[in-house]
Amino acid sequence: MYNFDIERPGTVADAVSALGREEAQPLSGGQTLIPTLKARLAAPSVLVSLSGIEELKGVRMEGGKLCIGGGTTHGRVAREAEAHYPGLASLAARIGDPAVRNRGTIGGSLANNDPSACYPAGALGSGATILTNSREIAADDYFQGMFSTALEEGEIVTEVRFPVPSAARYEKFIQPASRFPLVAAFVARFEDGVRVAITGASNNGVFRWPEAEVALSSSFTADALEGLTLSGDEMISDLHGSGQYRAHLCGVMTKRAVASLV
Template identity: 75%
Template sequence: MYSFDIERPKSVADAVAALGADEAQPIAGGQTLIPTLKQRLASPSKLVALSGIEEMKYVRRDGDTLVIGGGTTHGTIARETAEHFPGLAGLAARIGDPAVRNRGTIGGSIANNDPSACYPSAALACGATIVTDKREIAADDYFQGMFMTALEEGEIVTEIRFPIPEKSAYMKFEQIASRFPLVGVFVAKFADKVGVGVTGASNDGVFRWSEAEQALGSNFAADAVSGLTAPDASDMISDLHGTGAYRAHLVGVMTKRAVAAAS
C-alpha cells in the first residue's frame, strides 16, 4: 500500500464535490478496489468513501419495479428482495462469503463492471435502469465492455431500478477459490419477453444471449436452448481456469439450469 487521503462524506452532494479533486477516486465496499491498491494497480491520491451515505442504502418496491440504493450491501439485498424478486436474492446470497456480502455494495459492483461480477447479468436480463447523481442510463447502454461503463469521471451510481420479472433465476459455475463465476447466467421471464444476461465468459464483459432470449420467448423451457449454437468461443475468456470453448459450452449449460430453476 501507499499513503493517500480519505474523505468520508455524508451526502451524495458532498461526495460529488469531493470527487472533483485531482486524482480522487470513490470507494464503496472496497472489495475490488482495496486488492487493486495493494497490488499497486491503482494509485489515487484521495479516496472518497461512500459507505457513510445513508441516503443510498435502501430496498423498496415501486409498483412493478424494485428500487435499490447504490450503497446497499449484498447481504441486505439477499434478505430484503427474497419475497418480491427471488432470482436477485439468490444471486446476492451467493456472492463471495459473509464478510464480502456485508461490505460489498451493488453500486460498487455496477460501477466497476468486473467481467465476472454477478449483478451486471441481472441488470441486462431485466432491462434495469442505472441512476446516477446526473442522469438515468438503460443497462443496454451502460455496460460498454470489460471494466468499461457509460459513467463519466466523478459520476456516482446512486440507484438501480429493476423491473420485476414473473420468473427469474441466476446460475453460476464457480471458480472455487474466488467464488467468482467462470460463467454466470441470469434468466428473467416477463409477460412479453425473456432476458438472458451472461457474465464471466466474454472478453467484452457482460452480454445478452439474444438467440436464447428469442427461443425462450416462444417456449420458456430448458429444452428450448438445446438446439442453439453456443456463443462464439473466439470471443470467450481463455485462461488457466478454462478455455474459451469450455466457457462457451458452460453458457448453454448454465442457461438451461437457470430456466429450470425459474420454472
C-alpha cells in the same frame, strides 16, 4: 499501498464535490478497490468513502419496480429483496462469502463491471435502470466492455431500479478460489418476452444472448435451447478454462436456470 487522503462525505452532493479533487476516486464497499491498492495497481491521491451516505442505502418497491440504493450491501439485498424479487435476492445471497456480502455494495459492483461479477448479469438480465447523481442509464446502454461502463468521471451510482419479472433465476459455475463465476447465466421471464444475460465468459464482459431469448420467448423450456451455441472466439481463455469451454458452459448454465423455473 501508496499514501492517500480520505474524505468521508455525508451526502451525495458532498461526495460529488469531493470527487472533483485531482486524482480522487470513490470507495464504496472496497472489495475490489482495496486489493487493487494493496497490489499497487492504482494510486489515487484521494479516496472518497461513500459508506456513510445513508441516502444511498435501502431496498423498496416503487411504481412496480424494486429500487435498491447504490450503497446497499449484497447481504441486505439478499435479505430485503427476497419478498419482492427472489431471483435477484438469490443472486445477492451467493456473491463471494459472508465478509464480501457484508461489505460489498451493488453500486460498487456495477461501477467496477468486473467481467465475472454477478450483479451485471442481474441488472442486464432484468433490464434495470442505473441512476446516478446526474442521469438515468438503461442497462443495455450502461455496460460497455470489460471494466468499462457509461459512467463519467466523478459520477456515482445512486440507485438501481429493477423491473420485476414473473420468474427469474441465476445459475453460476463457481471458480472455487475466487468465488467468482467461471460462467453464469441470469434468465428473467417477462410478459413481453425473456431476457438472458451471461457473465464470466466474454472478453467484452457481460452480454445478452439474443438467440436464447428468442427461443425461450417462444417456448420457455430447456429443450428450446437445444442446438443453440456460442462461439468461443471472443470468450475468456485462461488456466481455468478455454474459450470453447466457457462457450459451452453458457448453454449449460442457461438451461439449468430455465429448468429450475419450469
